[in-house]
Every structure is written in structure tokens, then in C-alpha cells.
Amino acid sequence: MKNSTYEILSILEKIAEERRGIKPKFTRADVYLTLYYIYSIGPLGRLKIASMLGLGEASIKTLIRRLKEQQLVETDIAAGVYLTNKGEEYIKALLSIIPPPKQLNLRELVKWDNAYALKLKKMAKKVEKIGIIDIRDNLIRYGADAALIIAVKEKPVLLGAEEYYHPELDKIASTLNTQLDDLILVSWSREPLKALKALIEEALDLVKEAIKR
Numbered sequence: 001m002k003n004s005t006y007e008i009l010s011i012l013e014k015i016a017e018e019r020r021g022i023k024p025k026f027t028r029a030d031v032y033l034t035l036y037y038i039y040s041i042g043p044l045g046r047l048k049i050a051s052m053l054g055l056g057e058a059s060i061k062t063l064i065r066r067l068k069e070q071q072l073v074e075t076d077i078a079a080g081v082y083l084t085n086k087g088e089e090y091i092k093a094l095l096s097i098i099p100p101p102k103q104l105n106l107r108e109l110v111k112w113d114n115a116y117a118l119k120l121k122k123m124a125k126k127v128e129k130i131g132i133i134d135i136r137d138n139l140i141r142y143g144a145d146a147a148l149i150i151a152v153k154e155k156p157v158l159l160g161a162e163e164y165y166h167p168e169l170d171k172i173a174s175t176l177n178t179q180l181d182d183l184i185l186v187s188w189s190r191e192p193l194k195a196l197k198a199l200i201e202e203a204l205d206l207v208k209e210a211i212k213r
Helices: 005-015 028-041 046-053 057-069 085-097 124-130 132-141 167-175 192-212
Strands: 073-076 080-083 102-106 112-120 146-152 156-158 183-188
Touching: 005 028, 005 057, 005 085, 005 192, 028 046, 028 057, 028 080, 028 085, 028 192, 046 057, 046 080, 057 073, 080 085, 102 167, 102 183, 112 192, 124 132, 124 146, 124 183, 124 192, 132 146, 132 183, 132 192, 146 167, 156 167, 167 183, 183 192
Parallel strands: none
Antiparallel strands: 073 080, 102 112, 112 183, 146 156, 146 183
């Protein structure tokens, strides 16, 4: 897909935007996950998508209609919702910017089960200018109960008042196949779906902010 990162994010935001003063119950993260699930699993019915996202059927109908407006999906009575060629190109481009989060159990470092983590390529140095506290606060605001921000340097280090290394950080970095200067976001919630969506929302914000800078 030849579109720029800005154009790719703009399409995502347009689908989830408020219209006629009505804000949809789905978010950018729900749009991302819908396209990713269809891409990775195959055609899905509306009820299945609703169950996976924890949304009502009415919200899913609106979401699918907006995806169709952008020519990213089509529907079939038998098969369900499937990606168009444009939709497949779009989600591949989006995943190259924000890879799908991975679920991890971090029992040694923070005693979290069912945490989610994702990497943002070459974003560690850029994020230091944005502010670690703001990123953590945003993840909480989006629905996570707790969060970690990790920079991949000579070793992966936990960012905060001081940099901190723990062997389990190597496990996270290895699982995500990171490289030098990558940023890792980790979110956790008692309701894992909230942690997953919070992670995607904040990743989208960070990528957008990086474009501005």
C-alpha cells in the first residue's frame, strides 16, 4: 500500500469518528482488531466479531458499514465479513506500523497474567521527548489498570524515574523480536480486553505524535 503513515492512520480515525454529534461505542482499537481478526482468521460473522470485541450487535453493524464505505470489507450471507483487496493491503500496512499485540505472563517482574505487549520500531528515543509519565497515564485512561514502558538499548530497560533492568525484560524483548531503539508498551488489566484496546489506542497516539515531530 503506497499511502503514507498519516493517510493510513487517517482512515482508521475516520471510521471511528463522531458523526452528527453521536460518538460510536467502538474505537480505533476496535477497528484495528476487526481488520486484524478477519485478516488472521478469515471471514467472520457479525455476532462473532461482537463477541471478540465485547461490543453490541448494533455497534458492529455501524462499524462494518463504515468499513464498507472505505471499501475495506464486503459481506456475504454465508461467509460473513471478509476483506477486500484494498482491505488486505490496508491491514498489512497498518500492521507494519503497529504489529499485533502479544499476550504474556509476567510473573517474575510484576506478577501479571494475561498482560499484552507490542513494539514500536525505532521509537524509544522519540518517546523520551514525549514523557514516560504521560504515556503511562494515557494507557490507564484508555482502560489499562497498570502499564510498563520499555526501551531496547544494550539491554531492554524499564523506563521511569530511573532505568531498571530485570531478566524477564529479555523474555519480552525476545518474544516481540525487537531491535535496538525499539519501544515496548505493556498493559495489564483485570479485564484483558481493556488492556488490549488501551495498548492499541496509545500506540496509535504515539505514532501520530511521532509524525508531527
